Amino acid sequence: MSEIYTKNLSFAYDTEKIIDNVDLKVDDGQVLVILGPNGIGKSTLLACLSGLHDDYSGQIKLEDQELKQIPNRELSHRLALVSQGVNVKSGLNLYDYLLLGRSAFHSIFSQPDERDRQQVEHVLSQIGLAEYRDVSLQDMSGGQRQLAQIGRALVQEPKLLIMDEPTSALDYKNQILVLKLIKALSVIDISIIISTHDPNQAMMIGDSVGLLVDNQTYIQGKTEEILTEKYLTELYKTPIVSTFNEELDRNIFGTRMD
Numbered sequence: 001m002s003e004i005y006t007k008n009l010s011f012a013y014d015t016e017k018i019i020d021n022v023d024l025k026v027d028d029g030q031v032l033v034i035l036g037p038n039g040i041g042k043s044t045l046l047a048c049l050s051g052l053h054d055d056y057s058g059q060i061k062l063e064d065q066e067l068k069q070i071p072n073r074e075l076s077h078r079l080a081l082v083s084q085g086v087n088v089k090s091g092l093n094l095y096d097y098l099l100l101g102r103s104a105f106h107s108i109f110s111q112p113d114e115r116d117r118q119q120v121e122h123v124l125s126q127i128g129l130a131e132y133r134d135v136s137l138q139d140m141s142g143g144q145r146q147l148a149q150i151g152r153a154l155v156q157e158p159k160l161l162i163m164d165e166p167t168s169a170l171d172y173k174n175q176i177l178v179l180k181l182i183k184a185l186s187v188i189d190i191s192i193i194i195s196t197h198d199p200n201q202a203m204m205i206g207d208s209v210g211l212l213v214d215n216q217t218y219i220q221g222k223t224e225e226i227l228t229e230k231y232l233t234e235l236y237k238t239p240i241v242s243t244f245n246e247e248l249d250r251n252i253f254g255t256r257m258d
């Protein structure tokens with residue numbers, strides 16, 4: 001069954017149409033990677049899919065239910081968004097910041113329980129920041145804060161995780177940590193939509209890939225059908241070369257510098 005799909009999804013800021021007739025689909029436990037040039041509308045599309053803009057036209061169905069009809073509190077049990085570039089500079093320490101992410105599981109009067117604390121411990125180790133539990137977010141590096149934000153989404157135990165360039169501030173080791181985490185989550189049937197600027201990441205984790213080519217063209221298909229020299233060269237308006245790397249057992253993408 002599809003976790004989420006759209007039909008003729010369109011969205012405009014005032015009169016400027018950004019998303020036009022997008023048909024997108026993610027099945028249970030699948031990873032969809034969205035690629036597209038700067039300013040094309042990736043964040044806008046992900047914001048629509050997360051319920052942040054309900055003035056879209058067309059349909060967004062989350063497990064066959066229209067997204068804008070799902071109450072906010074219920075939505076936060078079902079999907080979580082890791083936004084792009086939101087640099088949380090909270091005075092909270094990491095542990096409390098993550099624990100607050102469990103608030104959708106409680107009424108405003110109830111206290112966090114053992115289950116909440118276990119989930120926070122689990123996520124602290126998933127994001128590799130267990131030893132930073134007592135550190136205030138404002139004293140962390142940009143990359144650590146990005147990991148903290150991913151953790152904040154994970155403590156919600158969503159069925160659908162939407163991540164807008166979640167590795168943009170991370171060093172290579174932590175990029176791989178997050179990509180492996182995404183694969184591991186998909187194995188336990190969590191569906192994931194992620195945007196990135198790196199076609200290599202798309203190749204590493206995508207079950208399918210969606211290209212926002214221009215404001216009127218969205219193409220989605222199986223990773224190996226979409227990640228071709230032709231499509232990527234067209235997408236980025238720069239020649240992209242694909243070579244098969246035997247050691248890695250996958251295609252890698254690059255460009256000539258002459």
Ligand SMILES: Nc1ncnc2c1ncn2[C@@H]1O[C@H](COP(=O)(O)OP(=O)(O)OP(=O)(O)O)[C@@H](O)[C@H]1O
Pocket residue numbers: 013018036037038039040041042043044045
């Ligand atoms: N709140 C807003 N109000 C008006 N226009 C906006 C708003 N947010 C984004 N835009 C415009 O919508 C277009 C798409 O922006 P968006 O951030 O979705 O692109 P993107 O593909 O995520 O870009 P990038 O890769 O650079 O992060 C851009 O032209 C941007 O200027």
